[in-house]
Amino acid sequence: xxxxxxxxxxxxxxxxxxxxxxxxxxxxxxxxxxxxxxxxxxxxxxxxxxxxxxxxxxxxxxxxxxxxxxxxxxxxxxxxxxxxxxxxxxxxxxxxxxxxxxxxxxxxxxxxxxxxxxxxxxxxxxxxxxxxxxxxxxxxxxxxxxxxxxxxxxxxxxxxxxxxxxxxxxxxxxxxxxxxxxxxxxxxxxxxxxxxxxxxxxxxxxxxxxxxxxxxxxxxxxxxxxxxxxxxxxxxxxxxxxxxxxxxxxxxxxxxxxxxxxxxxxxxxxxxxxxxxxxxxxxxxxxxxxxxxxxxxxxxxxxxxxxxxxxxxxxxxxxxxxxxxxxxxxxxxxxxxxxxxxxxxxxxxxxxxxxxxxxxxxxxxxxxxxxxxxxxxxxxxxxxxxxxxxxxxxxxxxxxxxxxxxxxxxxxxxxxxxxxxxxxxxxxxxxxxxxxxxxxxxxxxxxxxxxxxxxxxxxxxxxxxxxxxxxxxxxxx
Amino acid sequence: xxxxxxxxxxxxxxxxxxxxxxxxxxxxxxxxxxxxxxxxxxxxxxxxxxxxxxxxxxxxxxxxxxxxxxxxxxxxxxxxxxxxxxxxxxxxxxxxxxxxxxxxxxxxxxxxxxxxxxxxxxxxxxxxxxxxxxxxxxxxxxxxxxxxxxxxxxxxxxxxxxxxxxxxxxxxxxxxxxxxxxxxxxxxxxxxxxxxxxxxxxxxxxxxxxxxxxxxxxxxxxxxxxxxxxxxxxxxxxxxxxxxxxxxxxxxxxxxxxxxxxxxxxxxxxxxxxxxxxxxxxxxxxxxxxxxxxxxxxxxxxxxxxxxxxxxxxxxxxxxxxxxxxxxxxxxxxxxxxxxxxxxxxxxxxxxxxxxxxxxxxxxxxxxxxxxxxxxxxxxxxxxxxxxxxxxxxxxxxxxxxxxxxxxxxxxxxxxxxxxxxxxxxxxxxxxxxxxxxx
Numbered sequence: 001x002x003x004x005x006x007x008x009x010x011x012x013x014x015x016x017x018x019x020x021x022x023x024x025x026x027x028x029x030x031x032x033x034x035x036x037x038x039x040x041x042x043x044x045x046x047x048x049x050x051x052x053x054x055x056x057x058x059x060x061x062x063x064x065x066x067x068x069x070x071x072x073x074x075x076x077x078x079x080x081x082x083x084x085x086x087x088x089x090x091x092x093x094x095x096x097x098x099x100x101x102x103x104x105x106x107x108x109x110x111x112x113x114x115x116x117x118x119x120x121x122x123x124x125x126x127x128x129x130x131x132x133x134x135x136x137x138x139x140x141x142x143x144x145x146x147x148x149x150x151x152x153x154x155x156x157x158x159x160x161x162x163x164x165x166x167x168x169x170x171x172x173x174x175x176x177x178x179x180x181x182x183x184x185x186x187x188x189x190x191x192x193x194x195x196x197x198x199x200x201x202x203x204x205x206x207x208x209x210x211x212x213x214x215x216x217x218x219x220x221x222x223x224x225x226x227x228x229x230x231x232x233x234x235x236x237x238x239x240x241x242x243x244x245x246x247x248x249x250x251x252x253x254x255x256x257x258x259x260x261x262x263x264x265x266x267x268x269x270x271x272x273x274x275x276x277x278x279x280x281x282x283x284x285x286x287x288x289x290x291x292x293x294x295x296x297x298x299x300x301x302x303x304x305x306x307x308x309x310x311x312x313x314x315x316x317x318x319x320x321x322x323x324x325x326x327x328x329x330x331x332x333x334x335x336x337x338x339x340x341x342x343x344x345x346x347x348x349x350x351x352x353x354x355x356x357x358x359x360x361x362x363x364x365x366x367x368x369x370x371x372x373x374x375x376x377x378x379x380x381x382x383x384x385x386x387x388x389x390x391x392x393x394x395x396x397x398x399x400x401x402x403x404x405x406x407x408x409x410x411x412x413x414x415x416x417x418x419x420x421x422x423x424x425x426x427x428x429x430x431x432x433x434x435x436x437x438x439x440x441x442x443x444x445x446x447x448x449x450x451x452x453x454x455x456x457x458x459x460x461x462x463x464x465x466x467x468x469x470x471x472x473x474x475x476x477x
Numbered sequence: 478x479x480x481x482x483x484x485x486x487x488x489x490x491x492x493x494x495x496x497x498x499x500x501x502x503x504x505x506x507x508x509x510x511x512x513x514x515x516x517x518x519x520x521x522x523x524x525x526x527x528x529x530x531x532x533x534x535x536x537x538x539x540x541x542x543x544x545x546x547x548x549x550x551x552x553x554x555x556x557x558x559x560x561x562x563x564x565x566x567x568x569x570x571x572x573x574x575x576x577x578x579x580x581x582x583x584x585x586x587x588x589x590x591x592x593x594x595x596x597x598x599x600x601x602x603x604x605x606x607x608x609x610x611x612x613x614x615x616x617x618x619x620x621x622x623x624x625x626x627x628x629x630x631x632x633x634x635x636x637x638x639x640x641x642x643x644x645x646x647x648x649x650x651x652x653x654x655x656x657x658x659x660x661x662x663x664x665x666x667x668x669x670x671x672x673x674x675x676x677x678x679x680x681x682x683x684x685x686x687x688x689x690x691x692x693x694x695x696x697x698x699x700x701x702x703x704x705x706x707x708x709x710x711x712x713x714x715x716x717x718x719x720x721x722x723x724x725x726x727x728x729x730x731x732x733x734x735x736x737x738x739x740x741x742x743x744x745x746x747x748x749x750x751x752x753x754x755x756x757x758x759x760x761x762x763x764x765x766x767x768x769x770x771x772x773x774x775x776x777x778x779x780x781x782x783x784x785x786x787x788x789x790x791x792x793x794x795x796x797x798x799x800x801x802x803x804x805x806x807x808x809x810x811x812x813x814x815x816x817x818x819x820x821x822x823x824x825x826x827x828x829x830x831x832x833x834x835x836x837x838x839x840x841x842x843x844x845x846x847x848x849x850x851x852x853x854x855x856x857x858x859x860x861x862x863x864x865x866x867x868x869x870x871x872x873x874x875x876x877x878x879x880x881x882x883x884x885x886x887x888x889x890x891x892x893x894x895x896x897x898x899x900x901x902x903x904x905x906x907x908x909x910x911x912x913x914x915x916x
Contacts, residue, residue, distance in 0.1 A: 376826065394811075394842065397840075399835070401833075407829050408826055412850070415847070420843065
């Protein structure tokens with residue numbers, strides 16, 4: 001899926017953009033938005049966004065209420081320094097095209113080129129059940145194969161879902177992430193646009209992934225997609241999302257809200273490969289609830305961005321529910337990955353597992369911040385947490401900040417973490433067999449992240465390995 | 478009740494107290510400066526501990542005198558094997574003893590007011606200057622301003638003492654009196670000894686305790702510091718134990734947090750010197766409705782420094798126990814090692830347990846790790862014991878005693894060790910009894 005990237009044409013386009021080495025997605029296009037609310041945010045802009053989308057009154061009310069909450073809430077009092085984030089200068093809503101396309105050939109050339117270079121349509125042809133592409137604030141392309149549509153799976157963008165499935169949307173809207181949750185959830189609730197809506201009917205199971213691709217193009221852009229997934233009883237879904245943006249000297253903001261409802265006996269896997277350019281703040285609120293015997297799996301790769309703050313959670317609300325988080329984070333120069341997971345055990349016999357692998361290099365910071373909570377009713381529940389970090393050089397750092405709160409005597413929790421540099425012993429072993437230090441380092445890192453990559457769809461795994469190998473270049477010496 | 482932002486103490490009262498104790502000028506000034514700063518300082522923050530409604534700064538009487546001949550018969554003291562000892566009650570010093578040979582070698586055990594006058598240089602150099610400062614936060618300022626008793630212990634260069642130095646610090650709650658107690662312990666270069674400390678409470682008055690215990694370990698010294706804390710149910714405490722460890726020195730902490738009231742424990746070791754080493758062992762039992770918050774922090778500043786934290790806790794009834802373990806390796810502490818382990822046993826569904834093992838790593842040439850677990854009493858061990866005819870409650874206590882063994886075995890005096898075992902036993906029996914009443 002990467003072959004289309006380095007054509008001669010693309011290189012010409014690249015030359016006009018200040019790029020950072022090793023980031024393949026740093027190009028931008030001169031697509032003029034057909035509509036933009038301009039810089040900054042006011043109540044009037046919130047109204048404009050809603051009016052443009054011809055939304056029902058309840059959604060406008062929700063947006064306005066959220067905007068008030070947003071203005072009241074303080075910035076997070078923990079984690080990375082967000083003081084450089086210029087919220088006043090941000091573009092909060094930009095519409096790139098007048099309509100949404102189901103056929104790649106119809107997508108305007110410049111936007112199409114972008115996604116071609118990112119390998120999106122190729123991936124769809126190869127292995128996806130459905131695919132959508134969001135460009136700035138709205139979804140520009142969306143398609144699902146007939147065979148999956150016939151099963152009754154609804155896969156559409158959030159704006160369309162609000163029009164076509166108003167009852168379903170309203171029933172689950174903001175139930176897991178209320179606008180009061182945090183400042184950026186409130187901001188998203190006020191200005192949300194685009195995102196994915198998936199409904200899988202009772203008993204319908206598919207392993208073939210459904211993918212969304214999120215792209216920020218313009219400078220100082222805010223992208224506020226809103227994703228809502230409902231996996232009905234006994235059903236299963238495998239959802240994959242990818243994110244990239246051009247390199248600019250000024251900052252963009254990605255503040256998504258994702259809510260996943262996994263009903264009784266259902267299964268959901270949600271895979272994210274976040275590879276924003278190094279001028280994007282990725283401040284996200286992702287939350288799932290798993291009902292009786294349901295399984296929610298987060299697979300979360302954080303490779304890019306300037307600052308990421310993301311702690312996907314699973315509320316284990318039904319007896320026997322399971323939640324897992326498998327994550328990797330790589331932080332290079334100027335990057336702070338503050339990520340983790342939250343597992344909230346609210347019902348008996350629930351289980352959770354968190355496996356986090358982090359790598360810090362060239363002065364980057366990787367922080368694990370997580371919570372495991374056993375509520376009063378969590379009899380017989382179990383949690384396992386494992387955090388491993390490699391700090392590649394003396395400029396880099398890592399904090400591990402796990403909270404484990406237990407309010408029940410009949411549970412068990414295990415937590416382990418390790419922070420170290422690359423193992424000298426392993427290096428020595430490999431180099432004594434004639435492998436160069438650089439290659440040996442890469443092999444050790446690949447082995448370190450392997451538990452993660454082996455869980456990815458093949459194409460993603462290949463891509464991720466390539467990215468990490470790129471990141472590791474020049475890290476020896 | 479809210480934590481007060483200002484102290485209802487007049488500067489003249491502090492001055493009068495200082496004068497009544499014939500204090501040296503710098504101490505009087507330190508008190509007054511701290512009192513002046515109190516208002517502008519913040520309260521300390523400890524992750525996942527909320528003590529906003531505790532009366533920690535509600536002073537009642539810091540200057541009232543304790544009885545000089547209290548009835549301490551209810552306090553079990555085991556001083557037979559002590560090389561030296563000090564017993565204090567409220568703001569009185571009841572007894573000081575020291576082996577003549579050690580006295581000849583220059584070992585000092587005295588109360589803090591005497592130390593001010595007789596060892597002014599040592600005191601002025603280290604009293605709230607190195608491990609903590611009066612302006613660190615509101616609670617250290619409170620301490621500096623109102624300190625009303627304390628002990629000073631000094632072991633000179635290369636003096637190695639086989640028998641322990643023991644201290645019994647008994648809070649006077651037979652009346653309304655603030656217990657603002659200070660310990661300054663200095664281990665000079667190459668010295669080695671064991672210090673065994675007991676904080677207890679006599680009486681049932683509702684009182685505040687604010688304790689600062691400072692340990693200075695100079696190059697190559699080695700201190701075994703064992704503490705059994707049993708402050709009373711009516712006492713609300715801020716307990717600050719700090720160590721400052723220089724080159725190749727080592728401190729072995731063994732703390733049994735067996736208090737009965739609400740308490741914030743701030744155990745903090747600074748590994749300043751190259752090759753410095755700390756073993757921080759803490760065991761705790763929370764019972765009744767009490768909250769014990771324990772933050773054990775080791776900061777590696779020196780190269781090749783080693784910090785190990787081991788915390789084991791048991792929670793019964795409606796009690797809360799919060800363990801924060803913080804391993805912090807600062808930039809430049811190459812080749813250092815920070816490991817920690819926090820384990821909590823929950824014996825009740827109404828209890829709240831927190832185990833937060835935090836690692837802050839700013840250096841790459843290090844080894845750091847933590848493990849935490851929370852669970853029930855091991856079923857297999859229970860089954861084994863019960864199959865041999867031991868009843869459930871006893872079996873449970875035996876398993877727990879094994880679980881808390883890490884600190885028990887570190888206490889050098891058998892009588893004191895037995896006493897801690899007794900305390901554990903009593904806390905558990907009381908807790909189990911209420912547990913069973915409810916079931």
